Amino acid sequence: MTQTRFDVLTIGNAIVDIIAPVEAGFIEAEGMKKGIMHLIEADRALDLYGRMSADKQQISGGSAANTAAGVASLGGRAAFVGKVAQDELGDFFEAEFKDIGVHYGTERLIHGSPTARSMIFVSEEDGERTMNTYLGACQQLTEADIVEDEIGGSAITYMEGFLWDPLEAKKAFVLAAHYAHKNERAAAFTLSDPFCVDRYRAEFLDLIRSKTIDYVFANVHELRSLYQTQDLGEAVRQIAVDAELAAITMGADGAMAIHNGEVISVPAFPVDKVVDATGAGDLFASGFLLGIARGQTLDSALKTGCLAASEVISHFGARPQIALTELTRAHGLAG
Template identity: 50%
Template structure:
């Protein structure tokens, strides 16, 4: 019996989300639909120019942890914040959502990370992230008892940007596998894949990672092909289990010779795609750690993603367990 269903490891980032038009992106030199890494000076500049905003604990893996907890799962999280105002916001917010978060905060510089997310009328999000204290996450922040006690340890590809986090991930993966647990990752975004393609492939091919989450752009970037089918055939060989999302086309899950196609959840209106992939992973992993079949796992992921894209922000306002029960999935 595991102590936790899913342990998530990621960049502990306070999301600051505001809506804007296409002209704002152009005027401020923001690359649309990407995660742009910025320095403290640019973070202050963009913050001064953004309109009314929503502030909440975020970061890709943090969103997944909150999603697992909303489904009624037992979630834990590793991530580095500072002892400052945004660090307090992050800690209170993620704990209030039922996630075990005990990583020791940094005492001093750099400050807690923040991501200014600009959402255009088409629902696409353009992220501008100052990593701050995130870069200080290291092997000393890995709590072995939590790793050993989690059915699946899940981490975000974005962690390959801060160098010491790589050591922490490899250490956690070794602990997890020694305890008979599984390790999962998300490729995060196609720009991240471009930066670390060979390392990501090595993680999969070496068995360091058992389960991979990606979207269609990321998987095509990983295998440097324009063909989705070619990329899917390749990841089937490289990874034990992969779940690939395709926006309105739903998702495809592959495991060995098995292929499971999942339909997208019908939505009323696309508002903000922030957190869609994170919540898909939350639904899938919740089902997976409860021993449900792959189709149900995919449907839980699709449900969570479909709910979150109909609102501003990466955390569904609905109780995901109740929504899943209404849909007959739990």
């Protein structure tokens, strides 16, 4: 077995989130539906980006990228694999990950689509967020981007279900799981989204039942969708049979882990106000994965995950605003 270099390596879509305020009427004038996420093409993305106000805020994002950032904030050794282009936003993405202590060494896309971006327009009159997402370079991840020494040196490799959309990324996903098992490491993935589950239910179930994937992450909606039932108890019973380990988030009701037929639940940590639920599942995964990678009990790993999620929902944005090591120490969850 390769020596452990990282606690958690995540693989997913590399996207830069760009947030900017807009005056009343802008959303309607641009033909957008307020509060909705719109998928757009390259020309539209470049046009909108060029018209965003000077006081725009940028942060590197994407679900698995957020999870890697959370692992680093918790004091873990994190790595991320995802594709950006050789452009300004690609430079930004790479530099930010270096700054937060996440290893990022994926080769840039030289000739092809620009770096993926999600432009979030915040209406000044009511604070509503309208998203315009261009996937671009992030969908060009291939098997060539999967490095065995990195996967083999990671206690856990964690991947997005969204990687199952592009064919080449799907191959990269399977190769990463193969490298993890070849080096006696665990492979994990998140179901990502109920609509993603609807598209690939049979294939996701095969990944789990064939033991290509060891650990499964989902929220209750995704889990019910996977087993096509509204009965959460029935869905839990089925995932207990299929998966070595499953971690299920339940919003205000906390989270549960299912392992060897045993179900362990913990409550959510209270917050004064839920400001923005974006990234809650990503940060839960950070805490739970790091806990498992470092040999914590399932109860402790669940609590660390719920604590990380509680911080990120208390403010706008999908990244912690304080070092999560401070929170874990305060709650006796360090290490």
